[in-house]
Amino acid sequence: MGLLNFTRDPVPEAVSGDMHNLNQLSAQQFSALTEVLFRFLTEPKEVERFLTQLSDFATMNKISLGPLKNIVKSILLVPNGALKRNLSSEQVRADFIALGLSEEKASYFAEQWKVNSPTLTRLAVGQTLMINQLIDMEWKFGVTAGSSELEKVGSIFLQLKLVIKKGSQTENIYIELTLPQFYSFLHEMERVKTSLESFS
């Protein structure tokens, strides 16, 4: 096996056997299986649904679920590696062929890869590390009517609650701003937006 695009590590031995089994599927069966796989890749949280669909596929096509799961594990190696390395669909196709998949099936899979890669890329970017990500902001403003030092105040206050994701927990930060600070904050945030937009 020549150099693969999707990984530098040696591929598990079982993979070529799994590819051989895949080649035995009809074009229709392969297409149905590919659909199940991509639906899972684009919605990785739907694990239950994925397993159910695999199980249905196994029953309908009279394949045992155990071997099918192994085949699926082997197939998934390629798209996962391809995503990390920003591979093109030609490279994905070449890798499948190198692993032993038929040209027809490899081309079909690579085509589906091309169609789904914007969504998959967006998902991968979304998983990228963020430090203290701001996930929510709540606010209220009002008038301070009086205090223990001043019977009548009549000044405006603005309170912000920022919800920050710290690791796996969220933390609430409460801050108060005066009116001039608020306008200054708003102005700065608008400058940030302009800056972000010029880089998008």
Add this chain to the structure above:
Amino acid sequence: MAALRDGEFVALQSLLKAPSRDAVRQLCQECFSSPPAGLGPLAQRACPGLTAGPEEAEQLVSALHNLTRHVVYHGLTRAEDILSLFPKDFHQNLKNLLTKIILENIPAWRNEAQASQISLPRLVDMDWRVDIKTSSDSISRMAVPTCLLQLKIQEDVALCGNSPVVSALTVELSKETLDTMLEGLGRIRDQLSAVASK
């Protein structure tokens, strides 16, 4: 509501022993700014200047504190209102001097009271920078702009006294989060204008 009890006005007359008008002015300012707990030490410091015993100084300082705070609390702004707080038999010149000093200081004292009132932690400064993420473990090539926002937050002034505790919080915002935030801030601005124009 009377500003002070009768005994307290008597205590104020100790000011007649002050070396100068400036000394009286200085003492008024210190008495206003001091929290009740700080009045004891302040009285001790004032003793020598007023040639007064510790008990007399304490009563004076307490009376001055109460008087100045009363004026600021009730938002009195006219000389007549302040003059009328004093009993009829109070020393005229001292009454006029105190009224003059208080009137001069009211704006500054009001600001001081507002600045030191209780509040949630306050935003004191903010800085930002925009980064472009080019690579990560989940995807090796990308160009995603992101914003890092550093907020300097000061804990409640009333709790910290003279040594304010300022903490820095750095927060990361994606473009989408920033857009949503700006939407919220824009709504606040619109509502503020609506309130202001009423």
